[in-house]
Amino acid sequence: MTIAAVNGELNSRVFDVDQVRADFPILHQTVNGQPLVYLDNAATTQKPDSVINAISDYYRTTNANVHRGAHSLSDRATALFEGARAKVAAFLGGAALEEIIWTRGTTEAANLVAHSWARYNIQAGDVILVSNLEHHSNIVPWQLVAEETGAKVLPLPITDLGEIDLEAYRQMLSPAVKLVALGHVSNALGTVNPVAEMIELAKAVGALTYVDGAQAVAHFEIDVSKLGADFYAFSGHKLFGPTGIGVLWGRKALLDTMAPFHGGGEMIETCSFAGTTFNRLPYKFEAGTPDIAGAIGLGAAIDYISTFNRAELAAHEEDLLNYCIARAADCEGLVAVGEAQQRVGVFSFLLDGSHPSDVGMLLDQQGVAVRTGHHCAQPLMARLQVPGTVRASFSIYNTRAEIDRLFEALEKVKQFL
Numbered sequence: 001m002t003i004a005a006v007n008g009e010l011n012s013r014v015f016d017v018d019q020v021r022a023d024f025p026i027l028h029q030t031v032n033g034q035p036l037v038y039l040d041n042a043a044t045t046q047k048p049d050s051v052i053n054a055i056s057d058y059y060r061t062t063n064a065n066v067h068r069g070a071h072s073l074s075d076r077a078t079a080l081f082e083g084a085r086a087k088v089a090a091f092l093g094g095a096a097l098e099e100i101i102w103t104r105g106t107t108e109a110a111n112l113v114a115h116s117w118a119r120y121n122i123q124a125g126d127v128i129l130v131s132n133l134e135h136h137s138n139i140v141p142w143q144l145v146a147e148e149t150g151a152k153v154l155p156l157p158i159t160d161l162g163e164i165d166l167e168a169y170r171q172m173l174s175p176a177v178k179l180v181a182l183g184h185v186s187n188a189l190g191t192v193n194p195v196a197e198m199i200e201l202a203k204a205v206g207a208l209t210y211v212d213g214a215q216a217v218a219h220f221e222i223d224v225s226k227l228g229a230d231f232y233a234f235s236g237h238k239l240f241g242p243t244g245i246g247v248l249w250g251r252k253a254l255l256d257t258m259a260p261f262h263g264g265g266e267m268i269e270t271c272s273f274a275g276t277t278f279n280r281l282p283y284k285f286e287a288g289t290p291d292i293a294g295a296i297g298l299g300a301a302i303d304y305i306s307t308f309n310r311a312e313l314a315a316h317e318e319d320l321l322n323y324c325i326a327r328a329a330d331c332e333g334l335v336a337v338g339e340a341q342q343r344v345g346v347f348s349f350l351l352d353g354s355h356p357s358d359v360g361m362l363l364d365q366q367g368v369a370v371r372t373g374h375h376c377a378q379p380l381m382a383r384l385q386v387p388g389t390v391r392a393s394f395s396i397y398n399t400r401a402e403i404d405r406l407f408e409a410l411e412k413v414k415q416f417l
Contacts, residue, residue, distance in 0.1 A: 034367025084299030093223030124150030190346025245294030
């Protein structure tokens with residue numbers, strides 16, 4: 001489900017990659033004397049003018065603290081801030097407003113669930129299952145809970161192709177499993193996990209599910225009601241929005257039972273030295289002055305992406321990935337890492353006889369921006385027995401010509417290694 005764009009129309013804009021590129025000012029520059037080719041979108045996406053302008057306009061015309069203000073600026077700021085929450089709720093398939101919690105990003109969302117739900121509900125002997133594909137932010141919070149409670153964090157095995165071993169997952173499920181933590185899409189390999197099926201299997205043994213959607217929201221539509229998860233999180237900066245803002249969606253029945261994450265202003269109903277009572281959802285989890293401009297920027301990013309037909313965007317990105325795979329097959333010495341049947345937006349690889357960081361540095365000298373290393377997925381790299389990878393990741397503004405530039409640059413890299 002999408003929301004109305006700024007002009008009040010749904011999915012009205014015909015996709016034209018050249019016109020899309022014109023919306024992103026950062027793309028039109030040179031780096032090291034070469035036109036920029038930005039292929040690091042899994043780390044962060046670039047921002048269109050509409051998002052930059054929304055943030056700038058807020059600070060130029062509306063800057064004030066939200067809620068309880070007795071003046072017009074505060075009223076306007078509150079309307080924009082809460083309006084952004086409504087945009088997120090619609091973007092996630094029509095979720096309830098009180099189920100949308102502002103966070104600093106996906107990492108803080110995982111820590112919120114770990115602190116406010118897991119620490120109160122996980123006990124010694126319980127099991128938390130975590131995919132071996134996960135980013136560290138979807139591993140470490142659960143390890144901290146396990147250390148405090150005596151529970152166990154067990155990794156879900158993956159295949160050599162970089163897919164979760166579903167048969168092994170079924171065998172690991174038992175009444176001892178209280179939480180399954182999954183990435184919707186792997187940031188390191190682009191694997192699209194079968195989360196709906198895995199959530200259904202987890203429910204059968206009474207386990208809750210937390211889904212890290214940071215790498216998914218920019219690539220395809222999300223409907224949390226159909227997905228069936230208990231918690232879903234994402235970061236604004238992966239969705240053409242600003243850094244420092246993110247979202248945790250949770251089922252209201254669960255959020256109502258959970259303790260606050262931080263203490264301070266806004267999250268209280270009453271406060272005295274005799275005791276404190278807490279605010280209603282979602283404010284119970286939003287202590288202190290929030291990132292107002294960040295929320296407004298994220299709302300503008302949702303407005304922007306909602307002007308397009310999401311299926312057309314997905315088809316463009318699929319074409320880029322398939323074209324990259326085809327070019328890679330003809331690149332001598334290139335070894336693809338992760339070849340899942342269902343993947344999106346990411347091509348990870350190694351060059352024979354070279355370290356990923358050296359490849360990345362030499363690509364940068366030619367204006368090609370990629371990411372190298374373990375991608376905050378060290379358990380995955382250990383499982384694949386590689387030190388790290390070179391990762392090229394794609395978005396709606398990338399082109400086949402930029403992929404050609406990548407492979408032309410790689411041919412020059414080989415001459416230096």
